Amino acid sequence: MIGLWRKIRKTGRVAEPAPERADGEVVPRAAELGGSVQIRHVDAGSCNGCEVEIASAFGPVYDAERYGARLVASPRHADALLVTGPVTRNMEVALRRSHEAVPEPRLVVALGDCARDCGAFAGAYGVVGAVKDVVPVDVEVPGCPPPPEAIVEALRGLTGR
């Protein structure tokens, strides 16, 4: 316990100072949310590279939570789906149902090149298509995988903070 306390003291604050927002714009449909966005992450068939980046976006260094974004356990609690990977056949129905399960207003963030246009997996036999072929997409984050800064930036576009 003392050791942990020392560690806390020594580490101090690791969160990087919040960068200035480049465009300062908010996704119009997210304006209603007023600075609080709960996110349900759906892995539609990703290679898990994007997941690693999401984890670090919500880690102490980038601390996406400070802008009012939070990961939640149920789509019923969510405002936005954070979809990664190309939509595989096995996940097509599940993604659609997850989307239906989110109460209005609901947004979809397609995260990573795979989610935008199937990326490296385009044309593969198990892939149905990009996320926008299955559910309407509001925000796209490019990159393979997108860096945490980009993820945080996109989320700030939803929370407006």
Add this chain to the structure above:
Amino acid sequence: MNLTGTLFVAALGLCLAAAPAAVLTPRRARPLLAGAATTAAGLAGAAAGVTALSGQGWSARLDGVLPLAGVRLDLDPLGAMFVAVTGAVAVCAAVYGVAYARHGLDGRVAQATPPLFVASMLLVPAAASVSTLLVAWELMALTSLLLVLAEHRRRAAVGEAALWYAVMTHLGFAAILAGLAGFAALAGGETFEQLRAAGLPPGARDAVFLATLAGFASKAGIVPLHVWLARAHPEAPSQVSALMSAAMVNMGVYGILRVGLDLLHGGPAWWWLLVLGAGALSALFGILQAAVASDLKRLLGHSTTENMGLVLIGVGAAGFLASGGDSMLAALALAAALLHVVNHSAFKTLLFLAAGSVLHATGTRDLDALGGLRARMPCTTALFAVGALAASALPPGNGFVSEWLLLQSLIHALPTSGVAGAVTMPLAVGVIALSAGLAIATFVKAFGVGFLARPRTPGAERASESPPAMIGGMALAAASCVILALAPATVLPGLSRLAASLVPGSGHPPGPVPVSGEVTLRLTGYEGTISPLLIAVALAIAVIGLLGAVRLFASRRARRAARLWDCGAGPMSPRMEYTATSFAEPLQRVFDDVLEPESDLDVTPTKESAYLVESVRFRARIPDRIERRLYDPVLAAAGALGRAATGLANGSVHRYLAYGFYALTAVLVALAVIW
């Protein structure tokens, strides 16, 4: 004959007339006739009880009815309270029974016996002599045994349950008989007046008390004499279960009060600590078994053991405090116990009737096979919810009020009652609290798993609401629960007067009543107030206010129906729902050492490889541990004795002649030696 007497005689007369009438009328009219007569009898009985409780006693002496002793009846306040409760339960059960009987229970015996059963339960608390009490007691045992057997053709378990019941109830009867007969012999008379006046030597008093305590406690389903209860009550037809579990068990409490407090005028502290201990054990053991039970009616039966245990905690505390001279607090504990008797009768009637309604509609009482009744049986569901709220002792239910009073009496007892009290009272509070917590778990399970969510079997899927008469019976019980919950002052003054007068050493006239107040109940002499009505109103205001606030300030979006969140993989089958067994699993695990559950796992591998599994069979059972430790050895010994005896009687006539010869020789030799 005064009003009380007229009403009481009318009740008895209606019951006794209903039985032969039910035998004579054709099958179609039979349930209606018997039901109407029993309802009227119940009403008259309840009214007689109420008038007697409010001061207008009645006594009668019929010398010609029983040979030798004659019948003596006396409706004093103590008896009257139990008469009133029995009458009220009988009304609900009888109204309900009119429709329930169509369920194949309209035979002559099944219809003629309930009125007799009710009559016997009206007679027991009114009896004023040992012989009258014993005859009424035995009549009660026999009629209820017949009723337990009503469905013996349908289920094999009925026969076994009835056998247990028959043996236990007669052992209990023997204990009471021994106790009271000995008492009468020592007192030189068998009327209660003579018994009251008799001064017995302490040893004899102890013996009388212990013998009658054993007998009466077995009727109340007190641990370790409870084994018959959870078997017999569920196997009886549901309205009979209600009568047994809500009215008959009370007779055990009545007996303990009558003998211990009234006839023997209280006793040494250890009597009452014994009662309290037995009550505490029953409360815990009963509710633990209920918490892990998955048979709805069995669960209710175990809960009866729990509630009788709570009542006995109150009775024991009352006797204990009175023996220490604190008659005010003793009266409070006793009033709490009596109120709990009334409350328990109300909600247990309701719950058993609702369980019967479920059984009627689905053909099963296994919670693991139920579910989804909310949409199919809305009235039964709502009524069961009222009963479950009461049984889990949460406000605004009626169980809460009596448990609150009970806790108050125990808490205030601590500073004054010496070291024995200092050890007992906290443990008793702990027991009550734990049983209250487990009762919540039990009834959340019973209601949540049995009635909510989706049906788990086709039987539950096809369920439909019960006929109006059944709902009427339940609604009557529910109404009394609600009245008792919101306005306990309707019954409390009578009960607290009774309690104050019953406490030994209270003197004449008895001291002030321990609880008073109309809306807010106040303890006399101690600080403590509770207002059940205020709690209910405040809660209602808060909920309605919130509803309004949500309507005003929250979403303008319409409510949308959507599929259940099934992680996108759906559809979810009802087999994925939590069952009663799985719901109780964490509790079962926590109380592993007490319950000693058994499970066995059979894994059959495929022929090709020992690692590939063909089928897995898992069986779990929670046996009654007390039964296993206490009864099984006795039963095994009896069985062994029986088997050994069959070796003696092998059917050979020569052998029997030889036995006769040896016996005669032995007698002759013995005589020759002695003389």
Add this chain to the structure above:
Amino acid sequence: MTGLIGAVSQVVLVAVGSPLLAGLMRQVRARLEGRAGAGVAQPWRDLRKLARKEPITPHGTGWVFRLAPLVLAGTVLVVAAVVPLVTTLSPMDGVADLFAVTALLALGSVALALGGLDTGTAFGGMGASREVTVMALVEPTILLSVFALSVRVGSTNLGAIVTSAVHDPLEVISPVSLLAAVALAVVTIAETGRIPVDNPSTHLELTMIHEAMILEYSGPDLALIEWASAMRLSVLLGLLASLFAPWGIATAGAGLAAVVLGMAALVIKVAALGVLLAAGEVFMAKLRLFRIPELLAGSFMLALLAVAASFFLA
């Protein structure tokens, strides 16, 4: 009159302040983890947004599911009105009894457990089952601690207990009080679903207790539940503070100024307790579900000791 004003101010304070307390606790936790944190007002932003969202009724659920959040929040509001947080004068004396308060809070949990069961999902049932298990084990400890505290006062009325502690500050550091305080602190943690009994921010269904029951709720329903949970936490922390550090509470005969002072004292005390709790959570991991009974049994022993002490030291 002061009583009525005090009660109203308590309800308002709890209703408005509880989400801020939750925000403060999250902020403390975030800072200790090296994060920046979302700010103290974040829970209010969450609630505002949830209230505007669409309510969803899953197929197969009914009035129990709909009613549960209302009952949960309703019970907490009633409790907030009657427990002595700002003032010991309750206009509803007949409710301000520790047993009644405990039972009302239990009623809220039961409503939520039934709401979870009504969905018929595996997680709903699982959460409900765990919740009632914990509740059944918590109940004895609460009642015994109440017992211990009420012995010296001769009443289980909360106002009376707190008033006596105000008049005799030394009582607070008596062994009875300390033992009961520890026992009650443990059950407060269990009742409000904090670490080490439950993890309020878990995403892993299999470890959930509270969250598992509310997985199906959305929009305003969810807002009510979240709000009620925050209020439960602050009411219980406030109650702990009032029982064991009753300074600043407005007692009988106090004027309006005392009520204002009481409000300030309450805010400070509850915030301090919240910070302490949040900081403590950083140092702990959630216990395995089947180790929780051991923790609760330990607190039960403490409560029993407290009662014994109250008798033998009296």
